[in-house]
């Protein structure tokens with residue numbers, strides 16, 4: 001039996017003298033970052049991201065965090081704070097606000113992207129449902145402090161592959177928590193505004209109870225290069241390339257977009273943007289005056305034929321080989337305005353996210369087939385990461401000197417390596433926590449432990465709405481993909497309580513045609529003996545009709561068994577009946 005904690009630590013753990021930290025996503029995975037912090041009757045949340053499904057979830061569009069831990073404490077939630085505008089941090093905001101219409105705080109670019117999402121809601125197939133009425137969106141600047149119940153939250157400027165990224169200083173009545181968000185240390189960032197190491201050092205001086213830190217590049221030693229080197233590579237390449245230049249990149253990386261535009265202007269090229277998310281991101285950044293360009297540099301994609309090839313740069317979505325993206329459609333000659341030809345050069349200015357390699361190389365192959373020259377990350381410095389390397393992580397741990405260390409934003413190996421780094425730097429092992437989604441960590445100045453667990457596996461979303469993909473639907477999709485389907489159709493004469501015609505049996509994607517007749521024959525025989533049995537027992541106690549017997553599932557079980565015995569497969573089985 002579990003020991004009563006309060007007996008062991010009567011003075012340390014009074015009822016209210018502890019903070020609860022509950023990661024609802026982002027632990028042992030990439031994506032759906034979301035964490036709850038609770039003090040007494042006040043809860044605040046940090047981020048509400050989405051994750052993308054694995055291959056074992058066919059047909060699922062995306063995954064959002066499971067909010068059920070919040071369900072019974074709705075009136076305690078004071079606010080949600082967003083660190084930056086990437087999908088793995090804000091992607092589930094629409095689903096969240098529909099259930100929890102609480103104030104949202106974020107910097108200008110973040111809130112712009114949230115607004116785009118909310119105004120799209122109800123339009124997309126992915127996200128059906130009503131639009132959100134009067135969302136309480138609040139724009140803050142770095143350095144701003146926001147009061148939320150017992151918490152004060154300060155936004156601290158960091159560098160990342162999106163504008164306006166922030167870490168959060170969360171002040172609680174018993175100490176400060178530092179949440180890094182996603183960050184890197186860039187001394188020469190494109191917007192000229194390096195991470196606020198001064199403030200971070202000060203926060204460290206004041207004392208940090210707990211540090212919550214991103215881990216994704218922990219395996220890479222040293223310090224990440226500055227985004228600026230990508231600009232230098234662009235300038236070198238643009239100087240040599242004669243025909244049209246295509247650059248694919250993540251649409252939200254407006255620093256990258258800026259550097260492409262700057263290089264284009266340097267070599268007197270116009271810039272056209274293709275892909276909806278690219279245009280959206282440009283508009284959002286442009287409305288905040290975050291992009292610096294000459295008035296006539298940007299042209300509409302419809303006008304590219306008015307310019308010579310050496311006068312054009314086309315920035316496009318599709319850096320991950322996404323099937324519907326502009327670059328993929330161009331590569332497969334399915335784009336309305338742009339056809340790739342042998343004088344074109346395509347720069348893939350992004351990393352390959354693990355799992356996407358196949359799709360990306362497929363697009364590269366198609367581009368090469370059409371004669372284009374393709375330059376990707378392995379061949380030139382046309383991408384740097386927006387995430388810190390282990391040297392930067394060590395620097396931040398050193399500046400903040402937290403009592404407790406909680407690595408986040410990574411798979412298990414990343415979190416565990418990051419925890420080891422903290423231990424090497426003097427944080428006792430018992431004060432580092434490699435958490436699971438749903439772990440309830442309680443801590444105060446003297447003590448910290450995981451006291452419980454809440455459901456937080458995530459909610460699967462497919463085309464039709466929220467959470468309606470249950471395990472049964474998923475299981476069916478896997479069955480269909482693996483073992484195919486067998487469908488049996490029977491017409492029943494309800495007066496005679498007998499079959500009115502021979503049962504029809506169809507199989508698709510199940511076994512080879514040559515083997516199928518034997519299996520169908522066995523199924524038919526089974527059906528006939530089932531019907532005979534039903535008729536014979538009709539006159540006795542059991543008054544069930546043939547249809548009722550079939551609907552009760554016993555025929556289904558018998559047929560399944562025959563299919564398995566004869567083929568060692570478990571296809572999806574559908575039995576349908578009509579009564580005459």
Ligand SMILES: [Zn+2]
Nearest residue numbers: 084086160182
């Ligand atoms: Zn990010």
Ligand SMILES: [Zn+2]
Nearest residue numbers: 086088089182
């Ligand atoms: Zn992230």
